[in-house]
Amino acid sequence: MKRVALFLATNLAVIVVLSIVLNILMAVFGIDFASYTGLLVFAALFGFGGAFISLMMSKWMAKRSTGARVIEQPRNDAERWLVETVANQAKKAGVKMPEVAIYDSPEPNAFATGPSKNDSLVAVSTGLLRSMSKDEVEAVLAHEVSHVANGDMVTLTLIQGVVNTFVIFLARVLAGLVNNALRGNQSGGGRHGGGGFAYFGLVILFEILFGMLAQIIVFYFSRQREYRADAGAARLVGPQKMIAALRRLQQGRESQLDDRMLAFGIKGKLAKGELMMTHPPLEKRIAALQQGRYS
Template sequence: MKRIVLFLATNLAVLVVLSIVMNIIMTVFGVDFGSYTGLLIFAAIFGFGGAFISLFLSKWMAKRSTGAKVIQQPRNDAERWLLDTVRKQSQKASIPMPEVAIYDSPEPNAFATGASKNSSLVAVSTGLLRSMSKDEVEAVLAHEVSHIANGDMVTLTLIQGVVNTFVIFLARVVAGLINNALRGNQQGGSHHGGGGFVYFGLVILFEVLFGALASLIVFYFSRQREYRADAGAARLVGPNKMIAALQRLAQGKESQLDDKMLAFGIKGKLAKGELMMTHPPIEKRIAALRHGSY
């Protein structure tokens, strides 16, 4: 229930903010959103705007959706060790010290998120701490620190923004062309055939279709950044520790993180084909490390 409320609240905030931005652009610059140029600007506002608002809210959302508690003052040796380990790795990776949190979950997993390297979060599950050795946990932390050092959160947001923009734009262009053809009115109305139940129904249909195809692009880049984070962890703590951590993760079930957090976890969900996966198969990640792909 909490996740649903957070999802609805976030999307409502996105719509309100972007609607205000659109009104300002229309008033100040006189942009005609009925033209192809205006439509592209509209698509970019919602495509990039939604992606970046989600990025800026990502740390707040992550804490609330998982119940992660940031370690302010270590209460025991385990928390003290976590902070010390992340601090050493951050210094080695030349990034500011992230917040370190623990969230209650039997699933062995961890994630990194945040709007920038200066405002990042590394969180690990209680299941990971219970089921892994210190060397394995150290490798998992190094993987997440590498995500931050590589700027993966911003990179994936930019890719998502580009993809969103073209999905929104192309869905409306194709829907408009079909709608105009059905009405036998190639010249009437806006250039992209706006208006009417048929048009909006077609827009929804093509956004779903193009969005599914575009997801393959996002998934590809997500998989590549996992390889880079594994390689970064190998440089920070050594490949053997990272391989051992991945082997341990392979013994567990697929990730239970929700969709918004899934791409940021060290372990993803299984799919029928690799094209639909946010993370490469663990055996491929291990093979890459063994072949020295770092």
């Protein structure tokens, strides 16, 4: 639960920082968002702007946070097999060959990230290579290539941008209404009669509350994309290999990936309640494959 709290805190911090910048710009340029349309436009610029900046930096951030080493020239047979396997799967999936990397970690895990289907990174941990058979590793790679082929990184960014936009917008609208009511201002809603420390404090409070609710939506999509990536892997290498890989993952600990990379690993972290999980429980993913759902 602590990891999930940190993940939420990171996303809320981004929104709060954007909020502060937006309020500074409003003060500097004398902008009073009496028009809800104007406020919505600026909220969208900041909401989507932050999400797309993160997307553009995703490969760099992934390499930096995990210490992943991109395989430019395979050093041994294992690395050669990794590169060839990803190349074959990418061709079948109809996407450009991703960068293939290995990062040092005892836990079996892998992730895919990147700004687009044709500019992506697939990375596996040393722990995964040591603890899994070739068939299981092949299934994990197919799962990550399926994430790339499904465009999950871009879609998750769009969803995050939408929820950020409405968090910024609704927080200001509601803060304006409450601030007006507290001041006895009956002239109208929104930012009319707003401003000052009370208004800004209300904005931050509502952004935190709405931000926590918004992440439930993001987590829901994140869980659904794991089912789809499992199904994509089943199509590429067969369902039994993917089921075997998931069962192997059941034997390890919860994911130790950096919280910024939490949603991108093949294995997530446990939480009290599925609503706050980026990944479905492994037993549910196995059951979905066994029953042919999400195919």
